[in-house]
Amino acid sequence: MDIIDDIEAGNDHEEDGTVPSHPMAVKPSGNAYTAAVNLKANAGSFAKLPDELLMSFLETLEAAELLQLGGACKFLYAFTRVDELWRALFVESKPTTFTWLGTWRATFLSHPTLPLISCEGVFSNVLHRPYFCAHTPLTPYTHNIPAQNAIPRLSDLSEEEYNRTWLDKPFILTSPVKSWPIYRTWDADYLFATYPSVSFRAEAVDWPLAKYMQYMRHNADESPLYLFDRSFVEKTALAPDAFTPPPCFGADLFAHLGPARPDSRWLIVGPARSGSTMHQDPNGTSAWNAVLRGAKYWLMFQGPQAPPGVVLSPDGAEITAPLSIAEYLLTFHEEARATPGCREGICYPGEVLHVPGGWFHLVLNLEEGVAVTQNFVPKGKLGDVLRFLRDKKEQVSGFRDDVDDPYGMFVERLREACPDVLEETLERMEKKDRGKWEEIKKGDGEGGGFSFGFGFGGDDSDADIP
Ligand SMILES: O=C(O)CCC(=O)C(=O)O
Ligand SMILES: [Fe+2]
Known part of the structure; x- marks a missing residue:
């Protein structure tokens, strides 16, 4: 059992002092089984949603809606206070001037937030896990x-x-x-x-x-x-x-x-x-x-x-x-x-x-x-990079938009600047591709996780050539 499973089963690692207790007293879901009161029951129709789905729904709301919903009950209050929701709203709003006020919510709303209300009786891994991850010693x-x-x-x-x-x-x-x-x-x-x-x-x-x-x-x-x-x-x-x-x-x-x-x-x-x-x-x-x-x-x-x-x-x-x-x-x-x-x-x-x-x-x-x-x-890694640019076009990144054939362009530039290095590398790549093809023809790849991408295997290095 890893530490997250252990906590979420209800074994409280806050009590050993390594993680401060949750500022709204939210507990992992596992604690709900033995609790007298579960505040999720007060959340009306929202109580029918799994917590993950509720969080996805909240991600679609605007700030005013979050504020309003947060006033409905403690369970929804705890969810609408999740700072990641406010981080997304803030980043999306692209403000030109702002003062960082310690949380994304306070910064977005441009005023310091009131002290958090205790939400004892709220049990949720979705709320507790990010807090635990942010504070547990690494x-x-x-x-x-x-x-x-x-x-x-x-x-x-x-x-x-x-x-x-x-x-x-x-x-x-x-x-x-x-x-x-x-x-x-x-x-x-x-x-x-x-x-x-x-x-x-x-x-x-x-x-x-x-x-x-x-x-x-x-x-x-x-x-x-x-x-x-x-x-x-x-x-x-x-x-x-x-x-x-x-x-x-x-x-x-x-x-x-x-x-x-x-x-x-x-x-x-x-x-x-x-x-x-x-x-x-x-x-x-x-x-x-x-x-x-x-x-x-x-x-x-x-x-x-x-x-x-x-x-x-x-x-x-x-x-x-x-x-x-x-x-x-x-x-x-x-x-x-x-x-x-x-x-x-x-x-x-x-x-x-x-x-x-x-x-x-x-x-x-x-x-x-x-x-x-x-x-x-x-x-010594030129072969790997050429192979990546040639065979993994959809994963190539970082080039300007007007460069539509990074592989072709790189080959062309290398041919001008260092033709010997290029020829030697292309030859080695071709030999390897041929080797793979021979293997495939022999059927060696069958049943062994064979894939048609001639793998970018990190093994075109000069270091491998005797
Ligand atoms: O966080 C770092 O310093 C590592 C940076 C890194 O992996 C990268 O630039 O690809
Ligand atoms: Fe990196």
Whole structure:
């Protein structure tokens, strides 16, 4: 039984003091079986709806309707106070000016909210689970990393060693960014003091940094809004030498696309408990992620097979909406940690983590943090990226709308810039495709989960060629 099942069965983890009790005294559904009073009974026709359906219905309402319905009874009051409902209304309303008041509801309504009413007698996992996920300690999941899972920590790496041994492996470089000018200065306070009115992208909103800082330091969201800005170099007028990719990664072949290259570098700022849900990076690219402040816990799995808790369609696209980081950790961490091939590590300030193309990863900020990340195409992974662009057109992302054939364009640019690298890679890809076809003709694929997509398998790497 995982911790969420345990709580929802009615075993109260608030009482052990690790999670503060729910501000409206809502309890998990399991507690209803032994309770004398269940306030759902007072909700009229709404009592007939499962809680999930009621929440979906509330998502369709406007603010005035939520306020009105919340006055009807305590059960509906508790549901209409769910801050995620107000977050959606706020984001949709795209206000030009606002003051962050600590919750989405207060901010949307532009006035501080009255103290919450106790709703003892309301039992709902739909209400309780996000609160629990937002407050339960996450350190049990990030500590005591088993030795066989630990992401190697390297003090130095040459380009030659990277290409020979590390193209398909995660690692942490422990000393490469200490000389970057932005490493010396870029903490959140410095950024806030220097660029308070510059707008940065945080998921679906563009907010002046001053607003984001207010939000970042005063919110209790299960999945805090994460600043992830692809134009930070231009917005901060960064000098070209403000940061330089660690030299071991070598030339980035996407650079040959010039201005047509997909988005490739981001500034990342977020509070403790923010981060990235389990995903693979776009277009089969590799990435490096440099922590300037804070600390990031990484949980990684090599594709193409899905890690625990992720469901893929036959073409390899993710078909489940990703769980929040906390919910993933609560539900799947134990299984993930025990799965062969699982890699885990903590990346500290001044360190850089390598995400090999095709690897799934979940990232949790252990503290308020500032980071810079860049996606790139190392020579040894060119085959994987070309295969992705050629065979997974519907999953290709980040290119400008006017680029309608990213594969063709990339091949053309490579043919001009580095024809030998291209020919060698195309030859290897063709050999592999032929090999697969021979296997299929022999019937080897039959009954063994055969799929017509010539798998993007992360195995076109030079590292695999003797
Ligand atoms: O949250 C992070 O720092 C990880 C970012 C990431 O995975 C990405 O940029 O693809
Ligand atoms: Fe990523």
